[in-house]
Amino acid sequence: MKLYDSRRAPNPRRVRWFMAEKGISDIEIVEVNIFAGEHRTPDYLAKAGLPNVPALELDDGSAITESLAICRYLEALYPEPNLFGRDPKETAVIEMWTRRAEMLLATPLMMTVRHGHPALAALEQQVPEIAEANRAQAERAIKVFDRRLAESPFIAADRLTIADIVAFTGLDFARMVKFQPPESAEHVRRWADGMRQREAASAGV
């Protein structure tokens, strides 16, 4: 298998972090330079179907895009440590929190960067109103996660799961627009410190 990766983008980092937590080291990493348009070449599009990174090319030549679809596939092949849940109920709770992490926090932060950071003006027709609405959404989300992390060491369970990876990589990417949890979000800050200290935090950064 080959993972088509892009160092600077936030979604590929989810997969690198996930692989590092599992100790997966037998998948070849191929760097795709988004700023050079390598994700839009006919070769890449024929493989991945859409100009999206990451993409996982399987041994049969087909490819899977979407970071979470890739991670769930890798979970089936490399089941330990478990990051998606061990039974239907735990899996549902982890998926619920992963989606909240993505939709309330990580995607709004990514949109804040895409529509608000000068370096991304080349990739996106920037709309300041979109950056602003998304930053406000992420600020509300920090409160939701702070309440959750007041009662739980990690976002979805008493151990690290895919929900933490999605939330933290989203938050860390938003340093580009100087977004950070306020002092008052003490539980988010404690959790973020813990995430930053994990070995996987430096996977391909």
Added chain:
Amino acid sequence: MKLYDSRRAPNPRRVRWFMAEKGISDIEIVEVNIFAGEHRTPDYLAKAGLPNVPALELDDGSAITESLAICRYLEALYPEPNLFGRDPKETAVIEMWTRRAEMLLATPLMMTVRHGHPALAALEQQVPEIAEANRAQAERAIKVFDRRLAESPFIAADRLTIADIVAFTGLDFARMVKFQPPESAEHVRRWADGMRQREAASAGV
């Protein structure tokens, strides 16, 4: 189990459609009136955690929100017909297409309605630029799905899956803002006609 449902919102319809495809009829349905603010009462928030509908209350009193987490949970309890995939690779392909359906089409269309339809002004601080950018995104997505449906009877597989439910309920909701696939998107139109004729299309509509 009880499903907290809201007839007019798009995400609960995914779950009703999913249950109808599986013939699930032993889950009590409780209507939550969003326009009357019933999703923001202390009772509802204590149960669901966030002011989100749908929510599935389990027999142990806990609740799962997020339509796709609920559907995947129900898939484990009611495995046939299979709508999420039978092996890791098929599951990954279905999740990839489900996420594309959601992020490229259904969510942009929902945002177009939320930021563009007068009836939703009470629930949302509407930003016309957001409605416009999302409508343009959905128009691009129709081309992606038209190419896909030129080569496949359904979005993710040769049978109906959760990806079709997410895409079609999103598209159908957008009739509120008079969005529909253009004549040129003949494969999307053929597929949408087929979806509209399924028995599940009328589940709770």
